[in-house]
Amino acid sequence: MTVTTLSEHACFDGVVRFLEHQSSELGVGAKLGVFLPQEALSGKVVPVIHVLAGLTANYETFLIKSNIIRFAAQHGIGVVAPDTSPRNTGIEGEDKDYDLGSGAGFYVDATAEPWSKHYRMESYVGKELPLLTESLFPFDATRRGIIGHSMGGMGALIQALRYPERWKTVSVFAPICAPSRIPWGKKAFDAYFGGDLQKWEEYDPTILLENGYKPPSTILLDQGLKDQYLADLKPDALVAAAQQTGQRLQVRTHEAYDHGYWFIQSFIHDHIEHHVKGLKG
Numbered sequence: 417m418t419v420t421t422l423s424e425h426a427c428f429d430g431v432v433r434f435l436e437h438q439s440s441e442l443g444v445g446a447k448l449g450v451f452l453p454q455e456a457l458s459g460k461v462v463p464v465i466h467v468l469a470g471l472t473a474n475y476e477t478f479l480i481k482s483n484i485i486r487f488a489a490q491h492g493i494g495v496v497a498p499d500t501s502p503r504n505t506g507i508e509g510e511d512k513d514y515d516l517g518s519g520a521g522f523y524v525d526a527t528a529e530p531w532s533k534h535y536r537m538e539s540y541v542g543k544e545l546p547l548l549t550e551s552l553f554p555f556d557a558t559r560r561g562i563i564g565h566s567m568g569g570m571g572a573l574i575q576a577l578r579y580p581e582r583w584k585t586v587s588v589f590a591p592i593c594a595p596s597r598i599p600w601g602k603k604a605f606d607a608y609f610g611g612d613l614q615k616w617e618e619y620d621p622t623i624l625l626e627n628g629y630k631p632p633s634t635i636l637l638d639q640g641l642k643d644q645y646l647a648d649l650k651p652d653a654l655v656a657a658a659q660q661t662g663q664r665l666q667v668r669t670h671e672a673y674d675h676g677y678w679f680i681q682s683f684i685h686d687h688i689e690h691h692v693k694g695l696k697g
C-alpha cells in the first residue's frame with residue numbers, strides 16, 4: 417500500500433499531515449488530513465476522532481476551519497479527516513452540482529448506476545480509513561469517536577447507529593437528520609439508490625432511531641437557531657424519534673448561531689470534552 421505525504425505542518429506541538437492513497441473502496445486516489453498530537457509522535461497509543469465535513473467541503477476544511485486541533489492537542493487525541501466524496505471518477509456530470517457527486521458523497525454506499533462503483537463513502541469512512549490510519553499511526557482502534565457537520569453530521573449519525581461497535585463516542589453539529597424528507601437528501605438518495613426505498617430508510621438517521629438502532633453512547637447535537645438550512649435539517653424529527661424509542665440524545669440549541677464554521681468553532685471545545693469523557697474516562 418503506497419501512501420504519499422502531500423504536506424506536513426507543525427501545529428500545537430503535534431503535526432498536521434495531508435496524505436493521498438489509492439482507496440480500494442472508492443477505486444480512485446483519495447486525500448485525507450490527519451492530526452498527530454505530540455504524544456502520538458512519541459509513539460504513545462492515543463484515542464482518535466474522525467471528522468466528517470459537509471457539502472462542498474474537502475479533507476482540509478474541518479481541520480482548518482473548526483479549531484479542533486487546539487483542543488485535540490490539549491487532550492492528546494488524534495484526528496482523521498476524510499474527503500466528502502470520491503473525486504475524478506470519470507462519472508459524467510460528477511462535478512456539475514454542489515449537492516451531488518464530488519463534494520457530496522453523503523457517506524453512503526451507492527447502489528445505483530453510475531455511482532455504485534466509486535461512491536462507497538460509508539465503507540470508506542467506516543472500514544477502510546480506520547484500518548489504514550491505525551496501521552500508519554498509533555491510534556487506538558478501541559477508542560474511536562466520530563464528529564460530523566451537516567451532511568457529515570448525517571454521516572456520523574449513520575455510522576454510530578448502524579455500526580455502534582466501530583465507534584465509542586459521537587457528536588454532531590447541525591446534522592441532516594431526516595434526509596429522505598428534504599430536497600438535498602431526496603436528490604442524493606434518488607441518484608445513489610434509485611427507487612430502492614429500503615435503502616432510503618437504512619440511511620435516514622431519524623428512521624434508524626425509530627426502528628430501534630442504538631448509538632454506542634449519548635449523541636451530543638448542537639444546532640444554531642439562525643441556521644439558514646434549519647428547515648431542511650429537521651432536528652425536531654430526530655428528537656421525536658429519540659424520545660419515542662428512549663434513545664440517548666443530548667440536544668443544545670443556540671439562538672444566535674448560523675450553519676457555518678463560526679458556529680462550530682464556538683462549541684468544538686464542548687464536543688472534544690464530550691469525546692474525552694467517553695474515550696479517556
Ligand SMILES: N[C@@H](CCC(=O)N[C@@H](CSC=O)C(=O)NCC(=O)O)C(=O)O
Nearest residue numbers: 470471472473477514565566567568676
Ligand atoms: N455552497 C453551497 C452551500 C454549501 C454549504 O453551505 N456547505 C456547508 C455544509 S451544508 C451541508 O452539508 C459547508 O460547511 N461547506 C463548507 C464550508 O467551508 O463552508 C451553496 O452554494 O449554496
